[in-house]
Amino acid sequence: MSTTTRVLFVLAILFAVAVHAHEWRHLSTVHDGHGLMSANTVELDGVAYRNVSAGSQPGGVFSGTSGDLANSAGFLQAVDIKRPDLDTDGDGVIDELSTDNDGDGLLDIEEVEGSEFDPVTPTLVNDPDSDGDGASDNDEVLPGTNPRDPNSLFEITDITSVGADAEVTWNARGNKERVYVVRAIDDSYEDPLPIVIWSNAVVGGIAPWYETPAVVTNPTVGTRFFAVEVMMP
Numbered sequence: 001m002s003t004t005t006r007v008l009f010v011l012a013i014l015f016a017v018a019v020h021a022h023e024w025r026h027l028s029t030v031h032d033g034h035g036l037m038s039a040n041t042v043e044l045d046g047v048a049y050r051n052v053s054a055g056s057q058p059g060g061v062f063s064g065t066s067g068d069l070a071n072s073a074g075f076l077q078a079v080d081i082k083r084p085d086l087d088t089d090g091d092g093v094i095d096e097l098s099t100d101n102d103g104d105g106l107l108d109i110e111e112v113e114g115s116e117f118d119p120v121t122p123t124l125v126n127d128p129d130s131d132g133d134g135a136s137d138n139d140e141v142l143p144g145t146n147p148r149d150p151n152s153l154f155e156i157t158d159i160t161s162v163g164a165d166a167e168v169t170w171n172a173r174g175n176k177e178r179v180y181v182v183r184a185i186d187d188s189y190e191d192p193l194p195i196v197i198w199s200n201a202v203v204g205g206i207a208p209w210y211e212t213p214a215v216v217t218n219p220t221v222g223t224r225f226f227a228v229e230v231m232m233p
Contacts, residue, residue: 088103088126089101089102089103089104089128090103091103101125101126102124102125102126102127102128103128104128104129104136104137104138105136105138106123106138106141108125111123111124111137112125116141117140117141117144117146118208119208119209121146121147121148123137123147124137130147130148131146131147131148131149131150131152133149133151133153134153135154139154140152140154142230142231142232143173143178144173144177144178144209144210145209145211146209146211152171152209152211153171154170154172154228154230155170155171156168156170156226156227156228157170157171162217164219164220164221165218165219165220166217166219166224166226167215167216167217168215168216168217168218168226168228169213169214169215170228171211172202172205172211172212172214173202173205173209173211173212173230174202174203174204174205174210174211174212175204175207175210176201176203176233177201177233178201178202178230178231178232178233179199179200179201179230179231179232179233180198180199180200180202180214180228180229180230180231181196181198181199181228181229181230181231182197182198182199182216182218182226182227182228183195183196183197183226183227183228183229184197184218184224184225184227185224185225186221186222186224186225187222187223191227193225193226193227198216201233202214
């Protein structure tokens, strides 16, 4: 058994122990040189993990060819641990079949590859909010915030009275990579807010996320509600 195979096998044993308290199925098989399962095959259902040895495989390491299929002595699909009941997002489609385990709007493959973010940043496939900042991973794609940093979040951080004006501050992505629209309404709230008081890109910030505070000042009389929208340029 190669060093790589051994390391993977040990990790699999640890994982089996970790999920033992839940309903799971575990199929471990050893194939001989002819592609047949040996007598060491162990099939378990919710019981303690058992070691599977390759010691009784006949013939040592060799290959046999039949048509387009070639088989070698050794472990093939040595450890296969699944949770057939697991449905992380509760959508009725189990994780084994779901393309979006956590239901955050990003495909599992997009989360694993981190391809929706710049810079490329993988996120957790079984947690819709990888950094726990209150915004889902998918909600951090358009603003261009870091989905693995709880302090990187698109939000209004402060509204301050400066004389007769209101100063609105929010977390922005600079380098002119996003366009922001600041909206307002007086007296009563509605969505979207009808008054556009400012719209532009934001400069500044440090690569790779270009995070920077953005500030807009607006003359205000009485009560006024503010909102900030973000879009691609």
